Amino acid sequence: MPSPVTFDPPRTVIAICGGVGGAKLALGLKHLLGERLIVVVNVADDFEHMGLRICPDLDTVIYTLSGLSDEVRGWGRAGETWNFMEAIRQLGGESWFALGDRDLALHVERTRRLAAGETLTSIIAGIAATLEIAPRILPVTDDDVRTKVVTSIGTLDFQRYFVEHRCEPTVRSISFDGATVARLNPLVSAALSSTELGAIILCPSNPYLSIDPILAVPGLSDAMRRSGVPVVAVSPIIGGRAIKGPTAKIMSELNIETTSASIAKHYTGLIDGLLIDSSDTADVEGIAAHVHATPTLMTDLPSRIVLARETLAFAARLAAG
Amino acid sequence: MPSPVTFDPPRTVIAICGGVGGAKLALGLKHLLGERLIVVVNVADDFEHMGLRICPDLDTVIYTLSGLSDEVRGWGRAGETWNFMEAIRQLGGESWFALGDRDLALHVERTRRLAAGETLTSIIAGIAATLEIAPRILPVTDDDVRTKVVTSIGTLDFQRYFVEHRCEPTVRSISFDGATVARLNPLVSAALSSTELGAIILCPSNPYLSIDPILAVPGLSDAMRRSGVPVVAVSPIIGGRAIKGPTAKIMSELNIETTSASIAKHYTGLIDGLLIDSSDTADVEGIAAHVHATPTLMTDLPSRIVLARETLAFAARLAAG
Numbered sequence: 001m002p003s004p005v006t007f008d009p010p011r012t013v014i015a016i017c018g019g020v021g022g023a024k025l026a027l028g029l030k031h032l033l034g035e036r037l038i039v040v041v042n043v044a045d046d047f048e049h050m051g052l053r054i055c056p057d058l059d060t061v062i063y064t065l066s067g068l069s070d071e072v073r074g075w076g077r078a079g080e081t082w083n084f085m086e087a088i089r090q091l092g093g094e095s096w097f098a099l100g101d102r103d104l105a106l107h108v109e110r111t112r113r114l115a116a117g118e119t120l121t122s123i124i125a126g127i128a129a130t131l132e133i134a135p136r137i138l139p140v141t142d143d144d145v146r147t148k149v150v151t152s153i154g155t156l157d158f159q160r161y162f163v164e165h166r167c168e169p170t171v172r173s174i175s176f177d178g179a180t181v182a183r184l185n186p187l188v189s190a191a192l193s194s195t196e197l198g199a200i201i202l203c204p205s206n207p208y209l210s211i212d213p214i215l216a217v218p219g220l221s222d223a224m225r226r227s228g229v230p231v232v233a234v235s236p237i238i239g240g241r242a243i244k245g246p247t248a249k250i251m252s253e254l255n256i257e258t259t260s261a262s263i264a265k266h267y268t269g270l271i272d273g274l275l276i277d278s279s280d281t282a283d284v285e286g287i288a289a290h291v292h293a294t295p296t297l298m299t300d301l302p303s304r305i306v307l308a309r310e311t312l313a314f315a316a317r318l319a320a321g
Numbered sequence: 322m323p324s325p326v327t328f329d330p331p332r333t334v335i336a337i338c339g340g341v342g343g344a345k346l347a348l349g350l351k352h353l354l355g356e357r358l359i360v361v362v363n364v365a366d367d368f369e370h371m372g373l374r375i376c377p378d379l380d381t382v383i384y385t386l387s388g389l390s391d392e393v394r395g396w397g398r399a400g401e402t403w404n405f406m407e408a409i410r411q412l413g414g415e416s417w418f419a420l421g422d423r424d425l426a427l428h429v430e431r432t433r434r435l436a437a438g439e440t441l442t443s444i445i446a447g448i449a450a451t452l453e454i455a456p457r458i459l460p461v462t463d464d465d466v467r468t469k470v471v472t473s474i475g476t477l478d479f480q481r482y483f484v485e486h487r488c489e490p491t492v493r494s495i496s497f498d499g500a501t502v503a504r505l506n507p508l509v510s511a512a513l514s515s516t517e518l519g520a521i522i523l524c525p526s527n528p529y530l531s532i533d534p535i536l537a538v539p540g541l542s543d544a545m546r547r548s549g550v551p552v553v554a555v556s557p558i559i560g561g562r563a564i565k566g567p568t569a570k571i572m573s574e575l576n577i578e579t580t581s582a583s584i585a586k587h588y589t590g591l592i593d594g595l596l597i598d599s600s601d602t603a604d605v606e607g608i609a610a611h612v613h614a615t616p617t618l619m620t621d622l623p624s625r626i627v628l629a630r631e632t633l634a635f636a637a638r639l640a641a642g
Contacts, residue, residue: 093430104408109412127413
């Protein structure tokens with residue numbers, strides 16, 4: 001196990017995170033920081049399905065940080081079974097969104113607690129504690145923000161676009177319903193204004209679909225800038241391509257060049273540094289942030305920890321000026 | 322396969338039914354009557370659990386008549402798995418009521434449709450059609466009726482008494498919340514007043530816990546009497562004992578002798594005939610209904626069909642006067 005990176009004095013670190021790609025870095029950061037890590041998670045992919053509240057990004061972070069995630073399939077829980085879905089199909093129910101038997105427990109338990117009046121923040125904290133997850137996992141808001149994807153076949157709810165239509169329709173624009181009136185999670189505000197804070201990391205999640213709806217919550221970007229700590233983004237682009245998911249396809253459809261320079265430009269005014277893959281050094285000439293190049297492909301736990309260490313060290317150098 | 326019993330002309334038969342014991346006879350009746358069987362089912366065991374509407378008696382009837390039931394365990398679905406429950410326990414959720422992964426699909430689908438404004442009657446009809454169940458399955462009412470058991474440890478919701486406390490507390494009385502204002506299912510009224518009706522069977526379910534809350538719905542008993550067809554009860558008592566469940570224990574706690582004569586007395590004024598087990602002929606001297614004795618233990622499908630045939634033949638004799 002690598003020794004933990006320490007700021008001097010030890011600081012908390014906020015990781016702003018979407019789903020799978022972001023959670024991988026969050027896992028690396030967890031191994032270095034433990035309870036000094038605060039993961040602020042996207043909720044705009046959340047939706048109601050079969051009467052249940054499903055929170056794909058929060059759940060991916062929970063499963064990844066607790067060691068319950070299925071590393072091979074890339075989403076959901078390890079050792080999952082699908083008998084519920086089989087029975088749903090038998091009963092003629094909706095089957096486009098796959099819910100594993102074990103995964104379902106989280107949705108049912110969350111929905112029950114929400115109906116009883118508990119906040120999403122409190123529910124996630126309780127589940128994280130039960131699963132002995134040391135970092136704090138905070139939904140960016142307890143209010144409803146919902147990603148809508150305007151596509152060639154009409155405006156789609158995010159999961160319809162992402163799962164049912166497998167990202168196939170051409171994206172014309174993306175909006176976040178409810179974002180302008182969503183209230184920033186007070187625990188996120190408190191963490192951002194704490195004197196304990198050492199750095200803010202934008203994880204290598206999809207900037208347009210996963211990070212933007214977090215940043216769209218009023219007050220968050222301002223509080224990040226006011227925090228006075230380095231804000232470092234880890235680019236999801238490697239060798240001019242996105243490793244996973246529709247990032248490159250969406251960038252192309254939005255007429256954005258699939259480069260880390262585009263990522264830097266997207267985050268202009270917010271980030272102090274951009275961590276890019278070693279193969280992408282050529283395309284980041286003249287961008288506004290400090291750049292650090294390192295291998296960013298996370299294939300296993302050691303590579304996640306190495307990238308987390310590189311990211312924290314880069315932030316520490318930026319903090320030292 | 323035995324040839325079907327026919328009234329002349331062919332008639333519909335209403336079976337009034339609770340859970341496991343009643344559903345066994347309903348399955349026998351189904352084999353003889355097919356779509357001419359109408360099963361009117363108790364809803365007073367229904368409850369909300371984890372935000373889901375659970376209908377134990379309706380589900381037992383559905384699983385039994387569709388061939389999905391677990392004959393060995395005696396409840397729930399065959400080939401069931403329990404990974405949802407394992408995950409619920411892992412998350413610190415409520416685990417006193419076991420929900421199988423496959424069974425859960427029915428609860429989630431029903432809850433979703435109820436929330437969308439569909440009636441329980443319509444939902445059950447849709448599911449029965451999907452599962453190709455020929456008989457009609459009708460909840461006695463679409464309104465909420467809830468069995469409360471006044472016990473030595475306080476008043477308990479039925480499932481708390483039945484499952485969580487395993488029927489251990491002493492029963493002092495039983496009441497049916499909501500029964501006085503529940504509206505009889507109009508499809509049940511229509512079936513009872515139809516000129517097609519040939520007989521009404523009270524299945525050998527627990528009279529106090531399963532049949533009484535059906536009969537408690539205003540208008541049902543009157544409509545049964547007005548129907549002019551034979552009403553035949555099948556006693557759940559065999560050799561002075563109840564085969565399954567808490568019937569005998571409850572009768573004893575309510576100071577009722579555990580005999581078929583007590584069952585006849587309980588149904589006085591409602592039934593024309595009582596079908597009892599051959600071993601119980603001694604104790605039915607002087608009861609108000611006609612009595613037919615036959616082996617009533619249903620150990621397998623053939624014995625269910627034989628008992629169903631005996632019951633229908635008895636009703637046909639009573640109809641012939």
